Amino acid sequence: MSLVNICMKSSALNDIKDLGLNYTLSDDSLNVIVNDLPYDYDHSIIDPDMQFCHILGINWNDVYNIELLTNEVN
Numbered sequence: 001m002s003l004v005n006i007c008m009k010s011s012a013l014n015d016i017k018d019l020g021l022n023y024t025l026s027d028d029s030l031n032v033i034v035n036d037l038p039y040d041y042d043h044s045i046i047d048p049d050m051q052f053c054h055i056l057g058i059n060w061n062d063v064y065n066i067e068l069l070t071n072e073v074n
Contacts, residue, residue, distance in 0.1 A: 002036035003069040006053070012062035019057050029064065036068065 008016070008030040016023050016032055023032045037055055045051040053060045 004036050005067045005069050006032040007064040009062045
């Protein structure tokens with residue numbers, strides 16, 4: 001299974017805790033590690049990264065970048 005790192009504003013920490021997601025916190029950013037989700041072509045949000053955050057309940061305005069960490073074939 002692929003993992004994704006979402007680098008976010010550290011001010012989003014309480015929201016991430018409320019969502020129960022795994023994270024690491026540095027002085028200026030928050031890194032959230034989650035399992036990758038399949039893209040839904042029929043979803044109302046077309047941008048894959050925005051859709052990904054929406055499905056997870058993450059505020060897109062708090063995101064710096066999204067990075068695929070692993071891409072394993074099962």
